[in-house]
Amino acid sequence: MRFLANGPSIPDELLVARDEGRVIFFCGAGVSRARAGLTDFFGLAQRVVDTLGVISDSPAKRLIEAAREIDSTIGISGLISADRVFGLLEREFLVKDIQAAVAESLKSGPDVVFQLTGLCSIWGEAPTEKFV
Numbered sequence: 001m002r003f004l005a006n007g008p009s010i011p012d013e014l015l016v017a018r019d020e021g022r023v024i025f026f027c028g029a030g031v032s033r034a035r036a037g038l039t040d041f042f043g044l045a046q047r048v049v050d051t052l053g054v055i056s057d058s059p060a061k062r063l064i065e066a067a068r069e070i071d072s073t074i075g076i077s078g079l080i081s082a083d084r085v086f087g088l089l090e091r092e093f094l095v096k097d098i099q100a101a102v103a104e105s106l107k108s109g110p111d112v113v114f115q116l117t118g119l120c121s122i123w124g125e126a127p128t129e130k131f132v
Helices: 012-019 029-035 041-052 059-074 083-089 095-105 110-123
Strands: none
16 A cells, blocks of 8 residues: 555555554654655754854854764764754753754645655554644
């Protein structure tokens, strides 16, 4: 079965297993990057930092710069966990302001809403809130 015109064909046996509670679909970063056209986690962190107007000597901003430098110098990404950036931001900003900046950074066009709604139908759940 194909839920989206250009989406993957999912075997009926797998969907039946999902309906019977014998399988769970896990979607990694590739869903947001490839299908929704969103950035990676460090890209999101950078957008949030920019949205919040973080000062240049902020630990969060310095951590993003260090991660990029390591990546470009040795060619290995992921040595610094991007979620650390958000922990550092919580020292400087209210959580609600960080969450608002994340929501703003994740805004995309109507095609993304359609794609995510399609994913929810694959998961067997109806969306409970609007995707932005």
